[in-house]
Amino acid sequence: MRRIETNNYIFLFCFYGGISIIGLIKGLIILVPVLILSIFGFTGIALILLPHDVYFTYRVLLKTSIIGINLKFLYVLLLPLALVGWPILVLFLSICFSFIYSFLSPIVKTFDSDYELTFGGIYETFKEMEYYIEMFWDFNKKKFFSYLLDIERREVNEPFDINIIQIIIELFLACYGSVVGIIVLTPIWLIKLIPLVIRLYYIFIKWIMELSLHTFIMFSIFFIIYFCLIPAIGVSSILICVVYSLFGGIQCAIEGYKHNFLRGLICIWGYIYDVDLASNLFIFDKKYSCFPNCKNT
Known part of the structure; x- marks a missing residue:
């Protein structure tokens, strides 16, 4: 719901321009904390689960019957690049995401009358970021490797090689x-x-x-x-x-x-x-x- 409706364009310019500036200021205030939360949250999860990722990935690779020995050997050589690059990719994406979200979320909420004008959207942005980090943990810890385990259990008559x-x-x-x-x-x-x-x-x-x-x-x-x-x-x-x-x-x-x-x-x-x-x-x-x-x- 928008905060105001009017046909007075001068008032609109001052009002919405002022609201936008308030939203930008709130974004600047929470930028660094959100950035820290995002980096430590997403990248920390990627690093904490890296041994888990390495173990399950190599386990599935070596036990699956879908591919033959030559491809397994190739993947064993190449997988370290992907596994090492994964936390780096997460770090880069978390920085980009936190920059965008720390500005976008408070600005959007500033225009919404359901949130308090001065401080509304700051706490909610942190809560939403926490929710996304929990989703990332759940995906990395459970869902992604359930797909890998399906590959491990799949049986084929003749492996591709x-x-x-x-x-x-x-x-x-x-x-x-x-x-x-x-x-x-x-x-x-x-x-x-x-x-x-x-x-x-x-x-x-x-x-x-x-x-x-x-x-x-x-x-x-x-x-x-x-x-x-x-x-x-x-x-x-x-x-x-x-x-x-x-x-x-x-x-x-x-x-x-x-x-x-x-x-x-x-x-x-x-x-x-x-x-x-x-x-x-x-x-x-x-x-x-x-x-x-x-x-x-």
């Missing part, structure tokens, strides 16, 4: 695809970064122009914040290129296994084509790419 030479080839294709994707897409991203930011500003301003004056005034503080964050959003788009390159590398290995080595080598260029095509369509509103579509080659 790949010979050692094929595994080496697929690993090469995966690394090749990821490296080529990153090397090619990074300069493309650099070239298109400024046009991308300009396009984001254009879309944002066009969207703002279509809003009613009442809506614009109500959420003006958020529009200002988003306007300032657009360059950061543009820069963060490099993550899309990196993730897509890594995914393309995996797909190279799959294509090489399913078809042939040459198909695996060519596959990554199809993903580069996709990124170039999609970015040109979004930024320039033109459906073209400088690269050939090699996906079906």
